[in-house]
Amino acid sequence: MGKSYPETTLEEPVLLFNKNNNNVTMGAEPDIPKFPVFPNIVSVENDASQAKTACSVGHVIKRRVESLCLASVLLSGAVRRWGALLGARLAALGARAEALHAHAERAHDAARALDLAAQAVKMMQAQKARWEDKGIEVGGRRLTNLRFADDIVLFAPSASTLEHMLQDLSTASLQVGLSMNRSKTKIMSNSATRKVTVDGQDIQYVNEYIYLGQLVSFENRQDKEIDRRIENAWKSYWSMKQLMKGNLPLSLKRKLVDMCILPVLTYGAQTWSLTEHQKTRLKVCQRAMERSLLGVKLTDRVRNTILRSQTRIVDVGVETAKLKWNWAGHVCRMHPDRWAKIATEWVPGDGRRRRGRPRRRWRDDLDKFDNNWAESAQDRRSGGSDGGVESWSAAAGLVAGEAGALRAAAAALLARHAAGGALRAEWDAAARAAPCPHATRLHIKARTLVERLRDSWQHLVRDRATRTLTYNDEQFHVLERITLGEAGRRARALLARAAPAARARADAAADWYKVAQTVSLQTQILDKDVAQAELRLLALAARLQAAEQRAKGLLAASKSESAPSREAAAAAAGPRGRAPAPGVGAAGAGVRALLAAQDDVAAAVASHSALLHRLTALTDQLHS
Incomplete structure (x- = not known):
């Protein structure tokens, strides 16, 4: 056995019978010698020999019945010990989950204090930046085309210019043995359409087009793209219907959703500028998938928080924000000649805006947290720890939420299976349908019958030594023969009762073992999740400690x-x-x-210095 199991002995087993292909089975019943049959004619010599054989067969039957009874007793002991072992494991796991949740809450408190300190740093930096010139100008650069693999986009101020560019592209392609696919070549225009011809063929105008997996349109592009993402996500979900609706463990279904469906739902989220309505639509789609996973209907009125605590899938709102923040950091660190950086930082200087509220821009979400996010993202190592891109309280909140969900799962599992709990009840229910041979004292009855066979054999042996039998002796001799036959019949009847009962308990043990293995697997998965959460918490604590040192340095410098x-x-x-x-x-x-x-500023520094002292105490508790 592995080191996590208690020592196994014959009297205290952990598992009994054969274990093949994850199934508990009982070995085949051995062949028992036939019991001798006495002839009608009385023969002293022959009867003594037959009695000896009967004793041997009775002894074999007795040993078999005793083995079956002992196996039944040991099986009950194995079930009891397995339940106790599982209860001990769950108790330890529950303690770890509780400690993890407590440390995560302290880290969350420290992160909130650090966010407040970062806000103080930002305020002081804004005071300094009030006298600094800001802005960027892109002049003398003209974007003519974008290329990705064999997909090419051409930009032109007019249809005539575009026609010349398309013709030049077609001519250059033919010179290297390539040709333009006319059926896939489309034109989109935000002004009046004019006929465009390339090599004698007209190019079609369209209002929208799918480019690199995203819908490009001048009108309601974002709403249409969200519709496509939701539709494709459901297609991906139902393509795995047998897995999602089958008996697969929920932990594996969660991985399928996070790895196969969530990327489909958030594809291209780096370029989105979502409104609150569009964010809600994505979340509604994800919640509908969660209800489908759990088999919960809207009419059941189960709260979304309860669904999320059970599925523990990555939230689509968090994932879209994460993708956008990561892409924003990449753009800020790009070379100034990259078109992605130029287009992001470009501020049009001409044209007139329509009356009414401006459309939501890509950088509005970023400016909402920090107007200087581009400067903060220049240093990848900072990771926004100075109050820029990343919110420490949000990151710590995610870890704390995960720790809370793990604590709830461990508590539920422990409450159900503590000290054997549900597993012991499962075994008791199965054992009632398969009574224990030992409880019916079959082994004692078999021992008594063997003693009776031995006594009859001794009487017949003495008769053989006498040689001459009186009438009374002959009558007693016949009675001993009858006793031998009756004892043999009863011994065979005992074996016929013990063997099916033991096999029925073996079948019950096989069914119970499958349930026990499922609970054990749940415990192992939960233990692994807790271990991973502990590692993430340690990593967050290290980052919080480094950010704390930077914040304290900045505050000290500002005070000086x-x-x-x-x-x-x-x-x-x-x-x-x-x-x-x-x-x-x-x-x-x-x-x-x-x-x-x-x-x-000094007053703000003084107020936030107190928070830093609290932060230091919290981080000391976190590392203790």
Whole structure:
């Protein structure tokens, strides 16, 4: 046995019978010698020999009945010990999950404090940046085409220019042995359409087109793309109907959703600028899939939080935001000549905007958290830890939520199977249909019958030694023969009762073992999930500690900068608050305004310094 199992002995087994192909089976019943039959004619010599054979056969039957009874007793002991072992494992797992949840909550508190400190740092940086020039200008650059594999997009200010570009592309393609696919070549225009001909064939105008897996359109592009994503996600889901609706464990179904369906639903999310309505539609689609996985109907009125605690799939809103943030960081670190960076940072200088609310822009989600997100993302190592792209409280909240779900799952499993619990009840129900041979004392009855056979054999042996039998002796001899035959018949009847009962208990043990294996597998999966969550929590704690040191350094530097400023302002105001000398009034007013602004910053620094002390204490608890 493995080191996680208790020591196995004959008296205290963990598993009995044969284990083949994950099934518990009982060996085939051995052949029992036939019981001798006495002839009608009394023969002293022959009867003694037959009695000896009867004793031997009876002894074999007795040993078999005793073995079956012992196997039944040991089987009950194995079930009891297996349940106790599983209960001990679940208790340890529950303690780990509880500790994980407690540490995750402390990390969440520390992350919230760190976010507040990061906001203080951002406020001070904004004060410094108030006098700095911002903006970027792209001049003298003209985008003519974009190429990906064999897909080419041409841009032109007019239809005539586009016609010349298409003709040049067709001519250049023919020179290298390629040809333009006219059926896939389409034109999209945001102005009046004009006939475009290439090699004598007209090119069709369309209002929308699928390019690199995404729908491109000038009108309602985002809504149409969300419709396509939801439709394709459901197609992917129902293509795996046998797996999603089968008896596959929920943990494997969750992996299928996260690995096969969620990427379909969020494909191209890096370029989305979602409205609240569009975000809700994606979440509604995901919740419908969760209900389908669990077999829950809308009429059951099960809360979404309960569904998520059971499925524990990655939230589509979190995934879309993560993809967009990651892509934004890549764009910010790109070379300035990359078109993705140029197009992202481009601010059109001409044209007029329609009346009404502006359309939602791609960078609105990013500016909502930090207007300087592009600068913060320049350093990949910072990862937004200074208050930029990443929210520490959100990251810690995800870990804390996962820890809470694991704690709830471990508590539910422990409550059901503590000290054998449901498994013991399952075995008791199966055992009632298959009574134990030992409980009916069949082994004692077999022992008594063998003793009776031995006594009859001894009487017949003495008769053989006498040689001459009186009438009474002959009558007693016949009675002993009858006793031998009756004892043999009863011994065979005992075996006929013990063998089916033992086999029925073996079948019950096979069914019970499958249930026990399922519970054991659930425990192993939960243990693995807890271990992975512990690793993620340790990684988050390390990142929080590093971010704490950076935040403390920035706050300390800001505090040290504010002290000389106040001293300089006091000197400029003159001794004992007297008015400054003529000719420097404007300068004095500027210094006083600057001093007032820095006093506000100093007050914010002081308030957030207290939070940093709390953060330090929380992180010390986290690492303890």
